[in-house]
Amino acid sequence: MYPMLKPALRRAWRGRNTVQFGVTPAHAVTLGPVDLATGSFLELLDGTRGLPLLHEEARALDLSERHVDTLLARLTEAGLLDDPRSAGQGADVLCRRAEVMDRQRPDVASLSVVRPEPGGGTRRMAARRAMRVQVRGAGRVGASIASVLSGAGVGHVEVLDGGRTEHGDVAPGGLPPAAVGERRDVAARRLVRRSAPGPAPRRAGTDGAAAGPPGSAGQPGLSLIVVAPRDGLAVYAPVADTAGPWIASGTPHLYAGVIEATGVVGPLVLPGGTGCAGCLELHRADRDPQWPRMLAQWRSGRRGAVPACDLGLATAVAGLAAAHALAFLDGDLPSCTGVRWEAALPLLDWRSEPIGPHADCSCGAAGGAMRDRTSGALPAQDTMAG
Ligand SMILES: [Zn+2]
Structure with a gap:
């Protein structure tokens, strides 16, 4: 054990004998009372000293072995100690x-x-390296999400889309101008490789990281699908049938996109646990009996007009969706779980709307909704060796 105070948290004395670790309320912790000698001892916790050396240096500060052990236990309990x-x-x-x-x-x-x-x-x-995520859509939002996930260390990011890259698909975090005319999926694959912090893992499990449930072709099972189609209608009013296989296989999926001048992140669907695309559509029809009629017109309408998509909004949606996805992959349930976040231009006031399970939906979420937020369909967690 080479204890180290988490270097990411700024330290400051709050008054004479209390130390505050961290700045913002979400993660700040105070420790006290701390005397002067203990304060000096804290400076020694930089990850270069093992316990025997720490005990020895503590004696020089007139601190007992027991005092040191109690302090380390308190720091560990408060989540302030790191030991890479x-x-x-x-x-x-x-x-x-x-x-x-x-x-x-x-x-x-x-x-x-x-x-x-x-x-x-x-x-x-390290666990992210073994994870496999599928991003469906390689437009301004989808390609940027794939790029961020790959850059953030997710080892297997695949992108599905059809057709060839158009000028309007190009985005600073997404497909580059050089990709115009190239197949979208090929260009997105290259983007994912280029964004990765290092060479792709050979195969899950072979580099010491955790392997998910077996998938096709020796790949780990999908930890998450991100649904980010170029047509934002498929995010705002997703087709329930499309999600059918993901519900059946229990694959978590997250919607993200831009429709007209509104950005949408969520819901993250945990099949059988939170409201799905079918639940969303049924709720909407309950509130607005004319909704199915309009939806049918929108879905069958001729396309061809350039879809409205503000680059700033698309980038914000991609970044937020990627952060939610990473929080989920890291083992938490982010605030888009069963909830949709929306922001409309020009005010960009993010608002959330719960997407509850619907009793008539075949996904079964209404029967056993979110029994326990800490268990359920989470990705491989605590499966690391050591
Ligand atoms: Zn449902």
Whole structure:
């Protein structure tokens, strides 16, 4: 054990004998009372000293071994201690890849703030390498989401779309101008490779990271599908049948897109647990009996007009959707779980709307809705060696 105070959290003395770790309310923790000697001892917790050395240096500060052990226990309990060396086998492999680690250091630091346990940040980052995510859509939103997920360390990101890249698909975080005219899926695949912090994992499990349930062709099972079609109507009013196979296979899926001048993130659907596309449509029809009639017209209407899609809004939607996806992959249930977030131009006031289960929907969520927010259809969690 080489204890280290989480470097990501700024430290400040709050008054004479209380130390505050972190700035913002979401993650700030105070520790007190802390005397001067203990305050000096805290400076020694930088990950370079093992316990025997810490005990020895504490004696020089007139601090007993027991005082040190109690302090370390309190710091651990408060989620303030990190210990990257204890993060396990997959994390060791990650740490040995210096270039990859350098690229991901800010992400690991962020994870270390969110995960209370020592080594949790590195362990979560290593776990991302074994995860497989499918992004459906390679327009302004979809390609950017795929790029961010790959850059954030998700090892297997695949993108599905048809047709060839058009000028309007180009986005700063998405497909580049050079991809215009090229098949969208091919261009998106290259984007994913280029965004990755290092070479793709050979196969899940072979580089020490956790493997999900077996999928096709020796690949891990899908941890998540992100539905980000170029036509935002398919996000705002998704076709229930399209989601049928994902509901049947229990595959979590997240909707994200831009329709006209409104950005949409969510819901994240946990099949059988939270409201799905079918539930959404049934609720909408309950509230607005004319909705199915209009929906049929929109869906069958001739397309050809350029879909309205503000680049700033598309980028915000992509970033927010990717962050929600990563939070889910890291083992949490982000606020888009069973909820849709919407922001409309020009005010961009993000508002949320719960998408509850509907009793008439065949997905079964109404029967057993969200029994326990901490269990259920989460991706491979706590399966890391060590
Ligand atoms: Zn449903």
